[in-house]
Amino acid sequence: MYRFVFTQVLSRFDAEDIHHLTVRALHLLAVLPIAKRVLHRRLAPRDEALRVRAFGVHFPGPFGLAAGFDKNAEAFEALAALGFSHVEVGTITARPQPGNPRPRLFRLVGNRAIINRMGFNNAGARAAAARLRRPRGLPAVVGVNIGKTKVVPEERAAEDYMASAKELAPLADYLVVNVSSPNTPGLRNLQAVELLRPLLESVKSVAGRTPLLVKIAPDLADEDVDAVADLAVELGLSGIIATNTTIGRPGVVSDEAGGLSGRPLKARSLEVLRRLHARVGDRLTLVSVGGVEDLDDVWERILAGATLVQGYTGMIYEGPLWASRIHRGLSRRLRRHGYRSISEAVGAADRVT
Numbered sequence: 546m547y548r549f550v551f552t553q554v555l556s557r558f559d560a561e562d563i564h565h566l567t568v569r570a571l572h573l574l575a576v577l578p579i580a581k582r583v584l585h586r587r588l589a590p591r592d593e594a595l596r597v598r599a600f601g602v603h604f605p606g607p608f609g610l611a612a613g614f615d616k617n618a619e620a621f622e623a624l625a626a627l628g629f630s631h632v633e634v635g636t637i638t639a640r641p642q643p644g645n646p647r648p649r650l651f652r653l654v655g656n657r658a659i660i661n662r663m664g665f666n667n668a669g670a671r672a673a674a675a676r677l678r679r680p681r682g683l684p685a686v687v688g689v690n691i692g693k694t695k696v697v698p699e700e701r702a703a704e705d706y707m708a709s710a711k712e713l714a715p716l717a718d719y720l721v722v723n724v725s726s727p728n729t730p731g732l733r734n735l736q737a738v739e740l741l742r743p744l745l746e747s748v749k750s751v752a753g754r755t756p757l758l759v760k761i762a763p764d765l766a767d768e769d770v771d772a773v774a775d776l777a778v779e780l781g782l783s784g785i786i787a788t789n790t791t792i793g794r795p796g797v798v799s800d801e802a803g804g805l806s807g808r809p810l811k812a813r814s815l816e817v818l819r820r821l822h823a824r825v826g827d828r829l830t831l832v833s834v835g836g837v838e839d840l841d842d843v844w845e846r847i848l849a850g851a852t853l854v855q856g857y858t859g860m861i862y863e864g865p866l867w868a869s870r871i872h873r874g875l876s877r878r879l880r881r882h883g884y885r886s887i888s889e890a891v892g893a894a895d896r897v898t
């Protein structure tokens with residue numbers, strides 16, 4: 546049904562217009578408490594075997610919505626009601642900013658992919674904090690992803706991230722330092738360990754007890770993935786989110802600049818996860834994102850060492866019931882393989898001889 550609506554209607558309109566319309570509809574849903582609760586009861590994961598405890602936070606399931614969809618923390622309750630076990634809001638910057646000129650979001654339907662160069666369009670940390678402070682009508686696990694304000698120079702990046710962290714960490718179930726989006730000039734340089742170390746130390750000093758994670762790019766060289774992993778362990782971070790979109794164009798023909806997500810990212814995202822798992826084992830929580838389309842992909846990531854899995858582009862192609870379907874399938878898959886919980890399956894690929 547969704548596929549029909551997508552090909553016949555949605556794909557004929559501008560991708561960003563459809564996105565704003567969807568967020569508005571979800572926002573509306575969030576102010577209809579009964580509808581929201583009915584959806585939550587039907588679609589949110591309820592199977593105890595799916596519950597995940599990561600860095601001290603309880604998640605009703607392993608599969609969540611990646612950053613970039615709910616940039617301003619407007620729709621996370623409705624998204625949780627649709628079955629995502631957690632919603633990562635943002636990227637949020639300390640100051641409000643408009644992002645890049647439109648068009649900046651492109652569907653590559655044949656590749657089941659998206660290219661975006663949104664450039665952290667968002668209403669800023671204060672506006673997001675006000676929304677996150679509102680009383681909630683249902684339980685929702687909310688991660689907050691923070692990035693650098695575009696006009697702030699690289700040498701003042703730490704102050705800028707700290708301003709967001711101070712405002713948002715107390716309102717977040719976990720906090721993510723995003724140094725991996727390709728659409729803010731110079732941002733990804735912050736992944737170099739000599740810049741990343743002081744940045745993460747600064748953010749950690751103001752994050753209090755909120756678990757802190759770092760989100761990395763798939764375009765890092767393998768040695769740099771290892772270096773970031775070692776640093777994260779050394780600094781006592783809670784985890785790593787891998788990966789953001791790629792500036793590569795594997796198997797894709799397009800002249801549009803920006804970050805590529807969806808199916809073409811799958812292989813590299815999985816490769817980075819395997820590398821991280823081999824390097825850090827269970828000393829960090831690994832959150833795998835990039836090219837996840839279906840239950841098989843989520844299962845593969847869990848077996849490869851991901852405690853949590855996220856997706857974004859898949860929802861554009863699969864529709865609003867995507868997360869709920871995946872969680873239902875996971876319940877069956879766990880039982881079929883004789884696991885009593887997700888945590889028993891995490892990293893199991895290593896244990897099979």
Ligand SMILES: Cc1cc2nc3c(=O)[nH]c(=O)nc-3n(C[C@H](O)[C@H](O)[C@H](O)COP(=O)(O)O)c2cc1C
Binds near residue numbers: 635723788836
């Ligand atoms: C339109 C769009 C906007 C995004 N915005 C952000 C963002 O603001 N911050 C971030 O960390 N990741 C952002 N991402 C990256 C996703 O969170 C995710 O890491 C990436 O898309 C790979 O997952 P996928 O293949 O399931 O889409 C964005 C992705 C898309 C498609």
